[in-house]
Amino acid sequence: MPKTGRKPADETAPAYLGIYLFCYPVYALGPGRRVGLWTRGCSIRCEGCVSGDAWSFGGSEPADVDELSGRIRDIFKNESPDGLSISGGEPFDQSAPLIRLLRNLSVSGIRDILIFTGYRIGDITARHAEISELAAAVVDGPFEKGNDTEACWKGSANQTLTLFRPEFAERYSRWIAAKKGRLQIFSDERGVFVIGVPRQKDVQKIREWREFSPMAEKRAIPGAGEEFQV
Numbered sequence: 001m002p003k004t005g006r007k008p009a010d011e012t013a014p015a016y017l018g019i020y021l022f023c024y025p026v027y028a029l030g031p032g033r034r035v036g037l038w039t040r041g042c043s044i045r046c047e048g049c050v051s052g053d054a055w056s057f058g059g060s061e062p063a064d065v066d067e068l069s070g071r072i073r074d075i076f077k078n079e080s081p082d083g084l085s086i087s088g089g090e091p092f093d094q095s096a097p098l099i100r101l102l103r104n105l106s107v108s109g110i111r112d113i114l115i116f117t118g119y120r121i122g123d124i125t126a127r128h129a130e131i132s133e134l135a136a137a138v139v140d141g142p143f144e145k146g147n148d149t150e151a152c153w154k155g156s157a158n159q160t161l162t163l164f165r166p167e168f169a170e171r172y173s174r175w176i177a178a179k180k181g182r183l184q185i186f187s188d189e190r191g192v193f194v195i196g197v198p199r200q201k202d203v204q205k206i207r208e209w210r211e212f213s214p215m216a217e218k219r220a221i222p223g224a225g226e227e228f229q230v
């Protein structure tokens with residue numbers, strides 16, 4: 001074998017994933033009741049992105065991927081959610097730990113994994129061919145300000161959904177037929193998070209509401225899993 005001078009990747013070494021938010025149950029990002037995972041950091045930085053708070057790659061301790069896999073596995077074992085949704089930030093900006101997480105979950109039999117990415121699906125599959133084995137579906141493409149859509153599953157009309165697992169065709173076709181209107185609030189010691197894909201015209205109102213934290217507290221923010229309509 002020729003020597004390349006490169007060491008092979010040590011797949012047993014600990015891997016770490018920067019995480020912005022981990023939440024269960026999530027009802028406003030994907031079909032059914034889901035585990036939600038938002039990675040930290042995005043290099044794409046689309047104008048008007050609603051997730052600007054998650055652009056930074058720093059700001060919190062990254063999570064050990066194998067421990068995180070166990071945490072997700074436990075939720076699936078004890079609560080039987082419909083699936084896992086992964087968004088960000090940009091998940092594929094941390095592709096090595098992301099793929100390791102997906103492989104771990106695949107070994108555990110977790111099959112409905114939905115990933116949101118600002119990259120194009122062709123670039124993702126060219127770089128990570130196994131994604132079609134590891135994910136059930138991918139929503140791809142950068143956010144385009146001014147190109148609004150009523151579809152509940154995307155922020156701008158240019159984005160597309162690729163379904164890799166035909167066994168989930170029915171649940172995903174019902175989900176992508178739905179219109180916007182469902183968002184969800186989650187709060188922890190850091191503040192208030194709005195989960196879901198809002199209409200572009202509502203983004204500024206949501207930002208103002210979130211930043212006005214005393215008012216948010218007076219509104220008796222519901223706990224994880226409760227929803228409100230906008």
Ligand code: SF4
Pocket residue numbers: 042043044045046047049050051052088089090117118119142143
């Ligand atoms: S929409 Fe997604 S890809 Fe675009 S800047 Fe926001 S987090 Fe990054």
